[in-house]
Amino acid sequence: MKLRPYQETCIAATLGAFQAHQKVLIVAATGTGKTVVLAKIAEHFAVKGRILFLAHREELIRQACDKIAAWTSLSTAVEMGGERADGFFGQPPDVVVASVQTLARAARRARFQPDEYSLVIVDEAHHAVAETWQRVITHFGDAKVLGCTATPDRLDKKGLGTTFDTAAFIYEIRDAITDKWLVPIRQMIARIEGLDLSAVRTTAGDLNESDLEAVMLKSTAVHGVAQATIKAARRPDGTIRKCLLFATTIAHAHALATAIGTYTDRSRVLALSSKDGSEERRAGLRAFRNGEIDVLCNVMLYSEGFDEPLVEMVSVARPTKSRALYSQVIGRGTRPSCPHGCDGYCDHADAKRNLLVLDFAGNAGKHSLVNCLDVLGGGADPVIHARAMQKIAADGGCDVIEAIEQAQKELADFERRMALEAARRQKDVRVTLREVDPFATIFTILGIHPAAGRWGGVAPTPEQRGEIERLKIDREVNVRLLDRGQAAEILAAIRRRRAAGLCTFPQARVLLKFGENPDVPFEAASGLIDQIARNGWKPLPKPVSNSLTPTSVVP
Ligand SMILES: [Zn+2]
Structure with a gap:
């Protein structure tokens, strides 16, 4: 097996x-x-001492043991509930995989010497800010701590930044889709008449579950969701996409399965929950995997074990305010699947093309x-969010x-037209757009x-800093304010300019300042700048034209 x-x-x-x-922290x-990565890092640390792997769900604990066994030569033992990681014949295991709930109890924790471990691995580290986790992490004071999360909601000093010193690597869902390790996501939004969440209270940052259940169990809501799910799942040839539906509660999952059964073959719809026995589950x-079941209804908060790469559609009948919960749910369907056994998203016509959410x-x-x-990553900027949302809602x-990307491009185009227009109208006034954004000018030129924020304030890499200096754009951007994602986009845009044979960034900057189109070849730019210089560094006279007047694309 080879690492990607x-x-x-x-x-x-x-x-x-x-x-x-x-x-x-890694994201x-x-x-x-991610578990494979954690296992390989554990292997590197094993030469220095033993490793403690903390997780909070049994599924993750078992998975960690399996991956460590498959990818390394380290021995493992589980510390959870009645199970004790005592090792084999007096030989302690290289890796203790422990339930954080179990180690939260002081008596149980006392079995472990604080200096026994070289590394403590914290899976699903977004929980690590919670008090229980802190108690366990603090017990192993001197060990290095490696956290891993899928959703870095907060990397600042109020969130994960309090627990972790740095984020070493960030690979979010969008990166993985772009690199073709996950499938693209198509989103559809169904408007449901009578679905009214306005009276639902907020508990611990998300919608209150019992309030929400009451709303979602109303018959108009149940039938609205059921009908829309089948309508979206039905392919042109009449067959049904393999659909995983996430309900609010167990009762809701069963109500939806019954309702969906009235719109399609009832025997091909199933509700499963933690209430069912493990054999039944x-x-x-298995029936879902084999294609005997089309729609599997389950409960959002207990989504363990529903990892099925063949899932082509996820129906989210449990609205949420939690990014972590939502990404976990759509993560159940983003794995690629190809009958030819390709690793990653491929071009085979019979491979999974996308995930419909x-x-x-x-x-x-x-x-x-x-x-x-x-x-x-479209959530950070409200203007882009609103525009992208319109596109999703518009054509089903x-x-x-x-x-x-379209929304970002439209907004950037709009701002450039505004900048050109402003430069023409106000000869000596510097172009300042969206003053809250310190990089408005360089973004406009490029x-x-x-959007800032996806990289949560993670600083540019030394390589990025070096390239920014070499390109002489360090006067243009305050590198200390720039985050890694923004640096990457700036450098990519400059490389695109170069590949397209366009003038250098400093030239483009001068052209835009004097109201000229910055997207011209090097020679043309030199010529124009010479003319501007001969004109006493004043904008060149222009024939009157309305072609650059901002039109109705105002965001
Ligand atoms: Zn393939």
Whole structure:
């Protein structure tokens, strides 16, 4: 078995980060094989001492043991509930895989010496800020700590930044889709008459479950969701896409299965939950995998075990305000699947083409609900979010990343036209657009619109800094304010300019300042700048034209 390139990069970056830091975080989207990466890092640390692997769900604990066994030569033992990691014949295991709930109890924790471990691995580290986790992590004071999460909601000093010193590697769902390790996501939104969430209270940052259940169980809502799910799932040839539906509660899952059964073959719809016995669950999943079941209804908060690459559609009948929860749910369907056994997303016609995500909208009241845009990086800028949302809502679903990129491009184009116009009208006034954004000018010149925030304030890499200096754009940007994602987009845009044979960035900057189109070849730019210089560094006279007047694309 071979590691994928980003996994190699992640391991190297993490080991590098541990040279300077005690607590290191990595971010890896669901479905990108993070456990394998953690296992390989554990192997590197094993020469220094034993390793403790903390997780909070049995599924993750078993998975960690399996991956460590498959990818390394380390021995493992589980510490959870009645199970004790005592090792074999007096030989302690290399890796103790422990349930954080079990170690949260002081008596149980006392079995472990604080200096026994060289590394503590914290899976699903977004929980690590919670008090229980802190208690366990603190017990092993001197060990290095490696956290891993799929959803870095907060990398600042109020969130994960309090627990971790640095984020060594970030590979979010959008990165993995772009690199073709996950399938593209198409989103559809069904408006449901009578679905009214305005009176639902907020508990612990998300919609209150019992309030929500009451709303979702109303018969108009149940039938609205059921009908829309089948309509979206039905292919032109009448067959039904393999659909995983996430309900609010067990009762809701069963009500939906019954309702969906009235719109399609009832025997091909199944509800499964934690209430069903493990044998029943296994049989249900097998039937789903084999194609005997089209729609599998389950409960959002207990989505363990529903990893099925063949899933082509996820129906989210559990609105949420939590990005972590939402990404976990769509992560159940983003894995590629090809009958020819390709690793990653491929061009085979019979391979899975995309994941269709169906969301339900009604009256959200004051709640701001999460959808695919928020998970794929379109959520940071409200203007882009609104424009991309229009595209998704307009034609019964579209590719989410395409919608975001189109919205970004339209906004960047609009701002450039505004900048050109402003430069023409106000001869000596510097172009200042969207003053809250310190990079407005460089983004405008380059015609890009990278939203800050997806990289949560992670600083540019030394390589990026070096390239920014070499390109002499360091006067243009305050590198200290720039995050890694923005640096990447700036450098990519400059490379695109070069590949297209356009003039240098400093030339483009001068041209835009004097109201000229910055997208011209090097020679033409030199000529124009000479003319501007001969004109006493004043804008060149222009024939009157309305072609650059901003039109109705005002965001
Ligand atoms: Zn293939």
